[in-house]
Amino acid sequence: MRIAALVKQIPKFEDMELGPDGRLRRDGIELEMNAYCRRAVSKAVELASAPEHAGSSVTVITLGPPSAEDALREAIAWGMERGVDITGVLVTDPAFAGSDTLATARALAAAIEHEGPFDLVLTGRNSVDADTGQVGPELAELLGLPFLTGVRFLSVVEDRVEARCEHDDGWLQAEVPLPAILSCAERLCEPAKVDPEGRAAVPADRVRRLAASDLGAGPWGQDASPTSVGEVKVLAHERLRHRNPDAPLAEQVRDAVQLLVERGALHDSLNDSALNGTDANIGTVPETPATDPFDAPLVAVVVEPDRAHATRELLGAAARLAREIDGDVVAVTVRDEDAALLSSWGADAFVRAHVDNVEESVAYALAQWASATEPWAVLTGSTAWGREVASRAAARLGAGLTGDAVDLEVSDGRLVAWKPAFGGQLVAAITASSRVQMATVRAGVLPTPAPRDTRELPSTAIMVEPLERVRVLARTRDDDLEVLADAHAVIGVGTGVAPDDYDKLEPLRTLLGAELGATRKVTDKGWLPRSRQIGITGRAIAPRLFVSIGASGKFNHVIGVRAAGTVLAINPDPNALVFDAADAGIVGDWSEVVPLLVAELDSALAGAR
Secondary structure (H helix, E strand, O other), X not given: OEEEEEEOEEEOHHHOOEOOOOOEOOOOOOEEEOHHHHHHHHHHHHHHHOHHHOOOEEEEEEEOOHHHHHHHHHXXXXXXXXXXXXXXXXXXXXXXXXOOHHHHHHHHHXXXXXXXXXXXXXXXXXXXXXXXXXXXXXXXHHHOOOXXXXXXXXXXXXXXXXXXXXXXXXEEEEEEEOOEEEEEOOOOOOOOOOOHHHHHOXXXXXXXXXXXXXXXXXXXXHHHOOEEEEEEEEOOOOOOOEOOOOOOHHHHHHHHHHHHHHOOOOOOOOOOHHHHOOOOOOOOOOOOOOOOHHHOOEEEEEOOOOOHHHHHHHHHHHHHHHHHOOXXXXXXXXXXXXXXXXXXXXXXXXXXXXXXXXXXXXXXXHHXXXXXXXXXXXXXXXXXXXXXXXXXXXHHHOOEEEEEEOEEEEEOOEEEEEEEEHHHOEEEEXXXXXXXXXXXXXXXXXXXXXXXXXXXXXXXXXXXXXXXXXXXXXXXXXXOOHHHHHOOEEEEEOOOOOHHHHHHHHHHHHHHOOEEEEOHHHHHOOOOOHHHEEOOOOEOOOOOEEEEEOOOOOHHHHHHHOOOOEEEEEEOOOOOHHHHHOOEEEEOOHHHHHHHXXXXXXXXXXXXX
């Protein structure tokens, strides 16, 4: 069996900074292999070394500057230590500069075809510096291969892969025929890590280089990229870091609550309109005369089954965009949806794709429809489902796709999608040059408009032949992805709080109307679902108030709450890192602090009423 593992070298988050031009400064910054890519390498080596796959080989491929050879050497060293036939290919050339995800996928597809054929291609689930998750499915579409994302368990059985995939708030059980492309979840296996000495010991002949001329005429790089980066903003979230560890516990609690009150971090549960899921500043969508939606510019929203709140957000955003371009909103569905609800949320028409709820089939139907109608824009949710559907469709259409957008605007008649990067430390304006503009949108970041009066929606159907390469055996949910996205208060627990003690947090959670979030170690232990994980490889959230209890405050976790309005930290260690990421800190045992905090908060909220 021939296996390819795709890796990416990225800057270490802790060292990331921007230059005067707003661009990432790379000189002098330590680089490392992307966390998810480490799992792709490790699993590739594990499969190749299995007795039932005797004679297998692994080829590690990366697209990047000459410095990316270090990531290849680390991967090769990992395989050599385990007796695997492993080599590396560095795809490098100034011509590849400025590649967006689609241009990257095109270059990698050409490299895979040049070096192949391969039976299995493994990638990281996404790159933690950009968090789009687009390259894998775009690559699969370009190569005409089946794809599974977030693979947590897998086995290769004869000519197929059986896999259990970890999605945003649930699981997908599926099997696909070989050859196939799989993206690896963080918990799939141990990461491939080798020290600098081990990397330096890799023989030079284990690494080969490919230039643009080796892969064909192109175009490559920026010339092949349908998206471009405009304005970049640094999101500065300086914290007050107020704490008085020498004061009695009751005094610390009073001071902390006073600070929360002064910062407006506590809502009045009787008057806070945000609690009912609507934005008080957004009124009813004005009625417009019913017109044939296909005579106007279209903003399409791809409706993911069983994501009602996200659908409502997307349709509301689409309606706002459509008003600015004198267009209409079309909901693209894959099952029978409530037309009245779609209408009340902003849809002017809907299109029913008659395909099974399999991502590659939905993407195929969407691309067929979009090719014929050329909508002004296509929006999906930034879920595992939405990312694959949008990425495959974008690759088929040659469309520019912005991943994980947190805001959408219209400028000069074009869509501007604001995308966070580097764990939310900056946000960039992305535009597309393609006729069809596409974006996946993060849940919970857009306002939810009040419903408008319903109207009868015209509808059409998309009929396509099923691809039938991915056999979905089961889909299950163990949580709701939108819970943290919508929460106005979140209590983040670390391993300092045992799961048996979560009920002791219930009075605080109820008083604040808060949801529970967690560090990676907590979800690794299975104490809370992975959808509750906050941080670089989890969720980035923006509640009004975040309360950290029993967490040390490591960078990879607290970066996920950079956008929180106010952060309160509780930890018995006065030197804990979490206090540097907090506005207010209470130094003490959480089991003693929480009852005092509940009493003080209750008094403050009662006074506000």
